[in-house]
Amino acid sequence: MVSKRKERTVIVGGGHAAGALLTALLQKKYQHEVVLVGNEPHPPYHRPPLSKNYLTGDVDQESLYLKPRSVYENAGHQLRLGVRVEQIDRDSSTISLSDQSRLQYDRLVLATGSHLRHLNAPGADLNGIHYLHDIADSEVLREQLVAGKRLVVVGGGYIGLEVAASANKKGVNVTVLEAAERLMQRVTGPEISAFLYDKHRGAGVDVRLNTAVTGFEAGDQGHVAGVTLADGSTVPADIVLVSIGIIPETALAKDAGLPCDNGIIVDEFTRTEDPAILAIGDCTRHRNLFFEKMQRLESVANAVDQARTAAATLMGEEKPYDSVPWFWSNQYDVRLQMVGLSQNHDQRVVRGTPEDKGFAVFYLREGCVIAVDAVNLPLAFLVGKTLVQQRRTINPELIEDPDTELKSLVNGRLQS
Amino acid sequence: MGKVTFIEHDQTEHVAEFKAGSSVMQIAVDSAIPGIDGDCGGECACGTCHVIVTNEWFSKTGTPGNEEEQMLSMTPERASTSRLGCQVVLTDEMDGMTVHLPEFQM
Numbered sequence: 230m231v232s233k234r235k236e237r238t239v240i241v242g243g244g245h246a247a248g249a250l251l252t253a254l255l256q257k258k259y260q261h262e263v264v265l266v267g268n269e270p271h272p273p274y275h276r277p278p279l280s281k282n283y284l285t286g287d288v289d290q291e292s293l294y295l296k297p298r299s300v301y302e303n304a305g306h307q308l309r310l311g312v313r314v315e316q317i318d319r320d321s322s323t324i325s326l327s328d329q330s331r332l333q334y335d336r337l338v339l340a341t342g343s344h345l346r347h348l349n350a351p352g353a354d355l356n357g358i359h360y361l362h363d364i365a366d367s368e369v370l371r372e373q374l375v376a377g378k379r380l381v382v383v384g385g386g387y388i389g390l391e392v393a394a395s396a397n398k399k400g401v402n403v404t405v406l407e408a409a410e411r412l413m414q415r416v417t418g419p420e421i422s423a424f425l426y427d428k429h430r431g432a433g434v435d436v437r438l439n440t441a442v443t444g445f446e447a448g449d450q451g452h453v454a455g456v457t458l459a460d461g462s463t464v465p466a467d468i469v470l471v472s473i474g475i476i477p478e479t480a481l482a483k484d485a486g487l488p489c490d491n492g493i494i495v496d497e498f499t500r501t502e503d504p505a506i507l508a509i510g511d512c513t514r515h516r517n518l519f520f521e522k523m524q525r526l527e528s529v530a531n532a533v534d535q536a537r538t539a540a541a542t543l544m545g546e547e548k549p550y551d552s553v554p555w556f557w558s559n560q561y562d563v564r565l566q567m568v569g570l571s572q573n574h575d576q577r578v579v580r581g582t583p584e585d586k587g588f589a590v591f592y593l594r595e596g597c598v599i600a601v602d603a604v605n606l607p608l609a610f611l612v613g614k615t616l617v618q619q620r621r622t623i624n625p626e627l628i629e630d631p632d633t634e635l636k637s638l639v640n641g642r643l644q645s
Numbered sequence: 646m647g648k649v650t651f652i653e654h655d656q657t658e659h660v661a662e663f664k665a666g667s668s669v670m671q672i673a674v675d676s677a678i679p680g681i682d683g684d685c686g687g688e689c690a691c692g693t694c695h696v697i698v699t700n701e702w703f704s705k706t707g708t709p710g711n712e713e714e715q716m717l718s719m720t721p722e723r724a725s726t727s728r729l730g731c732q733v734v735l736t737d738e739m740d741g742m743t744v745h746l747p748e749f750q751m
Contacts, residue, residue: 256679275686295686296675304677530691533684557690564712566690608715611692611751615719636718 236261238543239324239332241314241481242340243267245276246510246532248295250338253540255304261335261543263306266326268313269363272298277529279367280391281559285398286371290364317485319503338539339482339493339501339508343475343527348383352445357453358469361388373468376400381456381466383442385412387558389472390425394560397432404435404464406442406456416556418571420590421602424583428563445469475527477512490514492525497549499539507542509535518551530555553618566610569600569617578625580609580635589613596622608635615639647740651696653680654748663735669744670694670730680746687731692716692751694730696744705742706733722747
């Protein structure tokens, strides 16, 4: 008998989705050879702390890692870190790497994540203008966050606001510039936006809405000195953070001829058009049974859940992806937990008030709960998770009524 | 250094070593113990690291905080000694502790 080499599964990318996939394969005792190729020098790590307690220096680098590198390696998985995948050749089932080597695959999983949206404006290449995507970025920015300095954050989304809160805690004078009429407009409703606006203003952050940036003013030695606005004025700055979103990283897939449209197109089993190639995480636009439409999500929860689906697919199990998306953010003493996607709601119901210790906004569409945003009220988040999952129709008056126990809104109980 | 024994719902046992200061969730995740996910990395945001502490060790781990209590109150497998693993910071006194894992995480 001719001995056959062990089949090889290659994971492209070393982010949270890739790490969660390694873990799932390890727990399922997957028998193929597994090689992860990641362009950062780190094993897969938690990105959320990069704008929070890693930025403030309250946790160390090792604690960011999903697992110590040795855990994967002891299970027989190989990690090739600090190496970039340059090309996928589907005809020969090989990938070319930046260290000039080639690697053959039987199954390929694209977990390429995203890259940052850059602001193209005069002065955009001045020193002192930062972006935040990885550990190195966070460490560079951390060095700059010295009490008394002036930080201008361009973009009032998750990352911008989390950095604003972290910098404020370090005694930095912070200004947030948001082009839209409210904060986090893309992902939340007006009540939460207004609450966060008050929270940041109350902490001493100068938040300016409806404020478009036109460029950057140079100071000494090519260093940024200010941010210029559409009304002609300038906000003085020692440091600038541009946080205006991400773009899914689809170049490799596109070059290999795989269908991409605002993300690599995958089905509910994380399969691309090529049966040998899967894709997971931020880089995908996927079919999720829960939404009955194609969706792209930027979140840890999606990365982890798609990774688990991909592991099942690789194992030959049919386990469709049907998770309800959820998100979280921490700013000051605010724990924001969000479940579902609120964009298409036709009614909002507020439980409690921002003056209470915790409150929540329920988003309904045709009487059905489609999303819940909870502020310091984890119970509302978990109740919401069940209601959204079950597409439950609820009498809005019950949600509002403080005499209704939140838990009673859920008849059945939470299952995995 | 110390050891914690994790018992899965199907009674499979796993032993994980710890250094004081780590959380119960982190050592389980580091050892790839099935049945404890810790998706949010310990920010008490997801509720996927529910453990049930054996009675004799509960006085060492202490009781849940307010937000942790809210998370735990929604799990059908809630026991009187339930904790979220990310909120239990291990001390040398917890060497030898045993915790049980629920059948489902939230």
